Amino acid sequence: MCEKKTNQSEQNAKAGKLPAVSRDCADGFLPIKGTITSLVMIASSLCNYTILSAAAKMSATAVILMNVVITVIGVVLALFVNLRYGKLLARTEK
Structure with a gap:
């Protein structure tokens, strides 16, 4: 799904000079992480509204x-x- 790109920073990391920071999928995140975050925030807002509406009709x-x-x-x-x-x-570490 996510392919690792070979570039200068990774070559330097292998040589022990610099940490590898540029990867296609850093830390296992998908390229559509912004879309996923947006969907989670929309779902969170809908749940918040629903729960507050339900709580307004309930006893303490x-x-x-x-x-x-x-x-x-x-x-x-x-x-x-x-x-x-x-x-x-x-x-993954194996």
């Missing part, structure tokens, strides 16, 4: 419970992404 106890549930889901997803990233990074 229900809002707190909803907040706890959303936080737990977020922590579980963050752990999943972190573990998956670690596995992919370990596989």
